[in-house]
Amino acid sequence: MRIAVLIKQVPDTWGERKLDLATGRLDRDASDRIIDEIGERALEVALQARDAKTADEVVVVTMGPAPAAEAVKKGLSMGADSGIHISDDALAGSDTWTTAEALAGALREGGFDLVIAGNESTDGRGGVVPAMVAELLGLPLLAELDEVTIGAGEVSGSRGVDDAILTVSAPLPALVSITERTPEPRFPNLRGIMGAKKKPVAGQDSSAVGVEGGAAGPGAHSVVTATAERPPRSAGTIVEDDGTAAAQLAEFLAKNRLI
Amino acid sequence: MTDYRPPIQDIAFTLEHVVGYDRLAELPVFEHADLETTVGILQEAGEFMAKVVAPANRDGDVIGAVRNPDGTVTTPESFREAYAKLLESGFLSVPFPEEFDGGGFPWVVGLAIQELLQTSSLAFALGPLLTHGAIDALLHYGSDEQKKTYLPKMVTGEWMGSMNLTEPQAGTDVGALTTKAVKNDDGTYSITGNKIFITYGEHDFTEQIAHLVLARVPGAPEGTKGISCFIVPKYLLDEDGEPGERNSYQCTGVEHKLGIHGSPTCSMSYEGATGYLIGEENIGMRIMFVMMNSARLSVGMQGLAVAMRGYQQSLEYAKQRVQGQTVTGEASIVGHPDVRRMLMTQKAYTTALRRLLLLNAVNIDLANHHPDEAVRTRASEVVGLLTPISKSWGTDLGVELSSMGLQIHGGMGFIEETGAAQHWRDSRITPIYEGTNGVQAADLVGRKMPVRQGQSFLEFLGEMREVLPELEAAGGDLAAIGGKVAAAIDLLEKVTGWMLRTGASGDVASVLAGSVAYQSQWGETIGGWLMAKSALAASKLDDAAQAEEQLALAKYYATHLLPKTAGLAGQATAGAGDLFALAADRL
Ligand SMILES: Cc1cc2nc3c(=O)[nH]c(=O)nc-3n(C[C@H](O)[C@H](O)[C@H](O)COP(=O)(O)OP(=O)(O)OC[C@H]3O[C@@H](n4cnc5c(N)ncnc54)[C@H](O)[C@@H]3O)c2cc1C
Numbered sequence: 001m002r003i004a005v006l007i008k009q010v011p012d013t014w015g016e017r018k019l020d021l022a023t024g025r026l027d028r029d030a031s032d033r034i035i036d037e038i039g040e041r042a043l044e045v046a047l048q049a050r051d052a053k054t055a056d057e058v059v060v061v062t063m064g065p066a067p068a069a070e071a072v073k074k075g076l077s078m079g080a081d082s083g084i085h086i087s088d089d090a091l092a093g094s095d096t097w098t099t100a101e102a103l104a105g106a107l108r109e110g111g112f113d114l115v116i117a118g119n120e121s122t123d124g125r126g127g128v129v130p131a132m133v134a135e136l137l138g139l140p141l142l143a144e145l146d147e148v149t150i151g152a153g154e155v156s157g158s159r160g161v162d163d164a165i166l167t168v169s170a171p172l173p174a175l176v177s178i179t180e181r182t183p184e185p186r187f188p189n190l191r192g193i194m195g196a197k198k199k200p201v202a203g204q205d206s207s208a209v210g211v212e213g214g215a216a217g218p219g220a221h222s223v224v225t226a227t228a229e230r231p232p233r234s235a236g237t238i239v240e241d242d243g244t245a246a247a248q249l250a251e252f253l254a255k256n257r258l259i
Numbered sequence: 260m261t262d263y264r265p266p267i268q269d270i271a272f273t274l275e276h277v278v279g280y281d282r283l284a285e286l287p288v289f290e291h292a293d294l295e296t297t298v299g300i301l302q303e304a305g306e307f308m309a310k311v312v313a314p315a316n317r318d319g320d321v322i323g324a325v326r327n328p329d330g331t332v333t334t335p336e337s338f339r340e341a342y343a344k345l346l347e348s349g350f351l352s353v354p355f356p357e358e359f360d361g362g363g364f365p366w367v368v369g370l371a372i373q374e375l376l377q378t379s380s381l382a383f384a385l386g387p388l389l390t391h392g393a394i395d396a397l398l399h400y401g402s403d404e405q406k407k408t409y410l411p412k413m414v415t416g417e418w419m420g421s422m423n424l425t426e427p428q429a430g431t432d433v434g435a436l437t438t439k440a441v442k443n444d445d446g447t448y449s450i451t452g453n454k455i456f457i458t459y460g461e462h463d464f465t466e467q468i469a470h471l472v473l474a475r476v477p478g479a480p481e482g483t484k485g486i487s488c489f490i491v492p493k494y495l496l497d498e499d500g501e502p503g504e505r506n507s508y509q510c511t512g513v514e515h516k517l518g519i520h521g522s523p524t525c526s527m528s529y530e531g532a533t534g535y536l537i538g539e540e541n542i543g544m545r546i547m548f549v550m551m552n553s554a555r556l557s558v559g560m561q562g563l564a565v566a567m568r569g570y571q572q573s574l575e576y577a578k579q580r581v582q583g584q585t586v587t588g589e590a591s592i593v594g595h596p597d598v599r600r601m602l603m604t605q606k607a608y609t610t611a612l613r614r615l616l617l618l619n620a621v622n623i624d625l626a627n628h629h630p631d632e633a634v635r636t637r638a639s640e641v642v643g644l645l646t647p648i649s650k651s652w653g654t655d656l657g658v659e660l661s662s663m664g665l666q667i668h669g670g671m672g673f674i675e676e677t678g679a680a681q682h683w684r685d686s687r688i689t690p691i692y693e694g695t696n697g698v699q700a701a702d703l704v705g706r707k708m709p710v711r712q713g714q715s716f717l718e719f720l721g722e723m724r725e726v727l728p729e730l731e732a733a734g735g736d737l738a739a740i741g742g743k744v745a746a747a748i749d750l751l752e753k754v755t756g757w758m759l760r761t762g763a764s765g766d767v768a769s770v771l772a773g774s775v776a777y778q779s780q781w782g783e784t785i786g787g788w789l790m791a792k793s794a795l796a797a798s799k800l801d802d803a804a805q806a807e808e809q810l811a812l813a814k815y816y817a818t819h820l821l822p823k824t825a826g827l828a829g830q831a832t833a834g835a836g837d838l839f840a841l842a843a844d845r846l
Contacts, residue, residue, distance in 0.1 A: 073299070077299075187303070187306070187311070187344070187348055188303045189348045189349045189350075190348065190350060190352065190353060190362055191349055193296075193299060193303055194291070194362075197296065
């Protein structure tokens with residue numbers, strides 16, 4: 001069984017995250033870059049299947065500018081067998097749909113039995129790419145699984161909803177997206193880090209994945225109409241207790257629709 | 260969650276641009292250890308330590324290591340879990356030979372990983388630190404059989420080690436130890452005696468512990484010339500080399516301490532325990548000297564580590580704490596000049612100290628691995644000079660800077676809840692163990708300075724001066740920094756001359772009286788030199804932010820910190836007369 005895992009490089013949640021106000025795009029230099037933890041968890045699910053000998057091969061797939069190669073390397077250090085890195089200036093600023101098209105393009109010829117993704121990234125938080133990729137590839141989608149079981153011809157799992165737990169399954173090939181409830185990702189160990197240097201990474205550009213770049217460009221699907229700096233935090237309201245503090249507080253809360 | 264952010268960028272910059280990592284990477288033995296691979300490992304190791312080890316540090320302090328009535332010792336659960344993961348990670352094995360399942364990387368990479376581990380938790384990291392010492396002793400003096408039996412498991416961390424030197428009457432004066440070793444018919448020895456202050460002498464990280472124990476055989480010469488070194492495993496090994504019967508010794512107590520509560524400090528009672536001689540009888544001190552270079556450097560690294568943790572924490576606090584109008588208009592206390600002074604001092608000193616420690620380690624690697632004998636010999640002299648400075652200046656700064664971190668917290672620093680106090684308490688042991696800083700100074704002037712009648716020291720001053728013409732040529736701030744560094748080196752040369760002359764005249768007391776100040780003067784001056792080198796190197800890179808940062812730090816160092824060297828020079832050359840002006844009964 002071949003499993004593909006979608007991973008994404010994102011700004012470190014520790015650092016300050018910024019938008020470039022001119023383009024409306026993420027300012028990637030504003031903070032450290034890391035592999036999104038939800039992607040690491042998706043990879044962990046795949047690696048556990050390989051540890052259990054259910055899967056034979058795990059491939060990490062990412063789309064992102066050149067530095068995203070580090071995310072691929074990290075995936076390989078954790079234990080993935082090989083990587084695919086889709087990178088092309090023409091794809092810079094792609095929206096979720098274009099991203100999904102590119103990922104689907106890279107996955108289509110791969111002969112994967114299962115694709116695993118995180119439910120949503122910590123930066124864009126669109127949460128729609130897995131569904132779009134499944135749609136483009138014509139695969140069944142098991143979204144937002146808290147727990148995943150991978151079998152010979154089938155993948156199943158459970159998803160918590162407000163007052164119930166749904167148990168779902170699909171025949172392979174399929175696409176699964178997982179939540180933060182899946183097990184903690186493993187750390188790369190020394191052997192994995194040293195071994196990663198020798199593992200293959202396939203670079204792909206926009207034509208290789210069959211996505212139109214060029215003037216119309218990826219931005220064509222969605223248009224950023226405006227961007228603005230986050231307003232600075234304003235000073236808090238201080239209520240002086242002259243005997244009517246309770247009433248003042250209640251009024252404040254009501255005015256702001258907090259009660 | 261972790262509050263530790265590993266300074267990988269600065270470590271990488273230091274390796275590449277300040278301490279000459281390329282001199283190691285180009286050696287055939289380190290073919291696989293190119294800078295990119297090394298930095299990749301450091302990145303992963305940093306993330307691992309920050310996420311796995313750093314969060315356990317508080318438990319170490321609050322819960323501590325506890326001795327149970329049956330003599331076993333229980334460490335905090337988070338410590339044990341972190342150790343199990345650390346073992347699995349393979350990071351402990353990085354700097355050891357591949358032949359014994361190590362990663363085959365230079366020691367400087369091992370030391371950089373130690374920074375990440377020690378900053379995460381000093382108390383936790385002490386176990387691996389001492390195991391490292393035991394590994395070094397076995398690598399150099401163990402028999403093939405002993406190496407094969409112990410090293411692979413100790414290199415990975417599956418077994419830990421400990422170092423048993425100290426006895427109640429034998430601390431600094433190791434030669435006064437009385438533990439006895441009597442040879443048995445089968446060639447093993449029976450070890451009997453009491454050791455105190457044995458770090459990780461008993462614990463629950465690993466099943467097996469290989470204690471290195473110093474003892475005397477019957478009829479051995481007095482003092483350090485009559486000391487032998489033995490491996491005393493907690494469990495004797497069965498035919499398959501697996502732990503079997505329990506050896507005859509007990510951990511009879513665990514000390515109640517000012518800091519590093521997570522590290523068990525054990526009293527050990529050896530009662531005819533089976534020991535295996537390392538090397539020959541009566542060469543125990545020679546074996547100890549082998550491990551001492553790396554262990555002293557590692558303890559210097561503890562100084563940097565605890566200072567870093569305190570710095571990061573106090574910086575976060577300072578950015579949040581709002582108090583009064585600041586001169587810069589910044590909302591928080593970072594805008595007050597005195598708070599800024601403390602933060603800059605922490606940053607500048609830790610940056611300088613990291614450069615010294617890594618430079619020291621690079622020289623250990625050159626001394627061990629360079630194909631050219633002249634290079635090896637010189638590197639080994641430089642190690643001799645730098646090691647006591649790394650240990651003492653590093654740990655003195657550790658105490659000073661963690662105290663500063665506490666000060667930045669104001670009253671909250673004194674309140675245990677913030678954790679700032681822990682760093683300061685933890686730091687306080689480091690100037691004491693692994694040879695007190697006073698003893699380091701005695702080693703510097705007594706053993707290291709006389710090398711080639713002082714030429715080794717004077718040549719090092721010459722090596723420091725090599726960067727000066729380029730600083731001068733660069734003009735502007737760099738030239739101004741260069742001028743201050745040049746003056747500090749001149750002053751150090753003068754004091755070195757005084758030390759050599761005073762020593763030659765036979766006034767040992769005056770040399771020793773000034774030795775601690777002289778040692779600090781070395782540290783402060785080397786720090787200024789390395790910061791100037793950093794600023795120069797950064798100015799040539801295509802990285803404006805880095806150039807600006809290194810220049811600002813070097814300038815701050817040269818103008819605010821380097822002036823201390825003048826005071827130290829005065830103190831170093833003041834002689835011993837006034838110290839003994841009052842008889843002891845009038846003190
Ligand atoms: C927490 C902790 C952990 C330890 N871990 C270990 C361990 O794992 N293994 C081990 O073997 N030991 C260990 N030690 C022991 C430690 O190395 C000794 O405490 C240290 O060497 C100092 O010896 P001492 O305590 O006897 O002090 P002393 O030797 O009595 O020193 C008292 C003072 O006199 C000064 N002094 C003594 N002799 C000289 C001299 N010749 N010149 C100038 N000044 C001198 C010292 O600098 C010091 O200021 C540990 C100690 C502690 C507290």
